[in-house]
Amino acid sequence: MRRRSPKSTYGKSRFFCHHVRDAKSSIPPPAPPPPPRSAFDRALDYLALRDRSETEIRRYLENKKKYPPSEVDNAILKLKEYGYINDERFARGFASGRFSSGHSSSFVRRELLKKGINREIVSDTIKETKPSFEEEVKNASSLVLRKYHLSQPIMPKDKNRIASFLARRGYEWEVIRKVLSGIGAEVSDEE
Numbered sequence: 001m002r003r004r005s006p007k008s009t010y011g012k013s014r015f016f017c018h019h020v021r022d023a024k025s026s027i028p029p030p031a032p033p034p035p036p037r038s039a040f041d042r043a044l045d046y047l048a049l050r051d052r053s054e055t056e057i058r059r060y061l062e063n064k065k066k067y068p069p070s071e072v073d074n075a076i077l078k079l080k081e082y083g084y085i086n087d088e089r090f091a092r093g094f095a096s097g098r099f100s101s102g103h104s105s106s107f108v109r110r111e112l113l114k115k116g117i118n119r120e121i122v123s124d125t126i127k128e129t130k131p132s133f134e135e136e137v138k139n140a141s142s143l144v145l146r147k148y149h150l151s152q153p154i155m156p157k158d159k160n161r162i163a164s165f166l167a168r169r170g171y172e173w174e175v176i177r178k179v180l181s182g183i184g185a186e187v188s189d190e191e
Contacts, residue, residue: 038071038075039061039065039067039071039072039074039075040074040075040078040079042060042061042065042067042075043057043060043061043075043076043079043084044079044084046060046061047079047084047085051089051090051093051094052085052090053085053087053090053091053115053116053117054076054080054085054087054116055115055116055117056115056116057075057076057079057085058072058076058116059116061075087117087118087121088121088124088125090115090117091112091117091121091122091125092125092128092129094108094111094112094115095108095112095125095126095129095130096129098111099129099130099131099139102139102140102142102143102169103169103170104136104140104169104170104171104172104175105126105130105136105170106170106171106172107169107170108126108170109122109123109126110170112125133174133175136171136175137175137178137179137182140166140169140171140175140176140179141179141182141183143166143169144162144165144166144179144183145183147165148162150183154180154183159180162179162180162183163176163180166179
């Protein structure tokens with residue numbers, strides 16, 4: 001008599017197939033996929049995170065989500081009608097937030113232009129929200145003190161490093177000179 005191997009499926013396959021067939025008949029059919037979301041709905045979700053410019057939304061819908069330009073135009077028109085997109089409001093909020101965190105006017109101008117804001121709106125926004133010269137010096141010096149923790153006399157090498165740091169942040173040379181002279185005085189007063 002021939003021995004069966006332990007991996008043999010003799011006799012089991014009929015039961016298994018029958019059992020699976022019964023289980024399949026009791027499972028409801030899968031739900032149909034949800035309808036594709038409109039460009040307007042996607043734009044609303046994108047705006048829910050923070051305020052955005054018209055160009056940012058257009059880039060997101062066309063490039064990332066691959067909606068056709070006609071549908072994107074309709075969605076943007078609808079968003080403007082409802083007041084969800086306003087480039088002037090966005091520019092003012094963006095500029096005031098960046099100025100309060102220690103960025104310079106040239107940095108803010110560059111960032112707003114990257115975000116697709118019109119040059120006229122950018123220049124008007126900078127004029128409205130730009131801090132005064134004294135406030136800009138105060139912002140720059142607090143930025144330097146936060147970054148460099150100065151407690152000893154400033155060496156020329158340190159002054160060059162601080163000046164280049166502020167220049168990269170977009171500060172004008174008058175502001176940088178004023179900050180460097182003020183920091184030298186503050187450090188010597190602390191001793």
